[in-house]
Amino acid sequence: MNETLKTIHSLRSIHGNFSSQEIKDDDLKVILDACVRSANASFRQSYSIIAVRDRELMKKLSGFAGSRTLVFCVDFNRIIDIASHMNHPFTADGVIQFVTGSTDTILAAQTAAIAAKSLGIDSLFTNGIHRGNMNRVFELLDLPDEHCFPLIALVLGYPDKEPDHLKGRLNGPGVIHYDKYHKLTADELDELTGRYDDPDNHLWLNDIWMKEGFEHYLDWFFKKWSTRGGKPEGKSQMAEILEKIGFM
Ligand SMILES: Cc1cc2nc3c(=O)[nH]c(=O)nc-3n(C[C@H](O)[C@H](O)[C@H](O)COP(=O)(O)O)c2cc1C
Structure with missing residues (x-):
């Protein structure tokens, strides 16, 4: 395996037990500079990306705290503001924008996790920001009222x-499909159930x-x-928020 593949294959989540050791600011910058290199739609x-440094605030946001938490938000405000500044009509309403923006966002987030791991820094993705009353995330981070959604x-x-x-x-089967979609057979479903149990x-x-006392994990x-x-x-509150901020 080359170094990149070794890094990808060594990724794993740290479920809350982060030490008090802090990430160097230089390393954080390397991670942020790498993650914005990800592909993105129409440039x-x-x-x-909100980089949170306060561990108490991290806990309030997602329930987890480490050295830093990066909150990746789907956000069209920058482009909307530029459009308005230049007197161009531009809207980012609707689910198509949300799906495209989510794709940009999650590519950047995964790239950050890989870049971090390459520097020996571990990570946890958490959607804890969506648990409980989600309005707290908007309030704690001062997020814009429209076209901005904390995704991960x-x-x-x-x-x-x-x-x-x-x-x-x-x-294998059921995850990777070659040329066209393959719906799993009963035998393949049994095989997968057994794989989970092993x-x-x-x-x-x-x-x-x-x-x-369950027979199978599943x-x-x-x-x-x-x-x-x-x-x-x-x-759901998430659907209400997505509607309110213009994405549904
Ligand atoms: C969208 C998403 C949300 C997650 N939320 C949590 C979470 O709230 N708490 C947690 O302990 N792990 C969370 N995880 C981490 C997964 O549990 C973890 O990736 C999975 O168990 C596989 O383990 P590994 O990453 O160590 O290989 C989340 C992962 C993703 C992608």
Whole structure:
């Protein structure tokens, strides 16, 4: 493997146990300079990245704190402001803009995680910013009222304890399709269920399913995990916010 592939294959999440060690400002700059190199639609770079330094604030935002948290927001305000400044009509309303902006944003976020790892800095992606009352994120970060949506937070830092294994990934049928979409057969579905059950593959969120007597990990996942919290009644707060800020 070359160095780039080694870095990508060594990526793993640090679930909250970041040490007090701080990232150097120079390293943060390298990460930020690298992540804005990501591809982006029509050269708009439809995102803003808020680099948070205060650990208390990080906790309030996502529930996690490390040395830095980068909050990646889909954001059209810069381009809208430039358009207005130059007296051009320009709108960023609607779901197409949101999907395109989200793509720009997430490419930058993943590039930041890879760049960080290449410097020996670990990370956690968290959508904790979407849990609880999401308005707090807008208030805490002073986000614009329209056309700006906090999409994902990336916590950066150094772990106080190394994870004991790398988590596995599916990489065959059902994930990779050649030439056209292949719907999985019953045998392939059974095979995948078994892959999740095999502890050597590390395809679990945790091993509670065994302790709770489920036959398969995915029985626990579908019965316990994916139904937690129930379904929101009516429209979710996220849908309301996306509508309010102009993306739906
Ligand atoms: C969109 C997204 C949201 C996530 N949110 C959380 C989170 O809130 N808490 C957490 O502990 N891990 C979170 N993760 C990390 C995943 O749990 C982790 O990537 C997965 O378990 C695989 O582990 P690995 O990254 O160590 O290989 C999130 C990852 C993504 C991509």
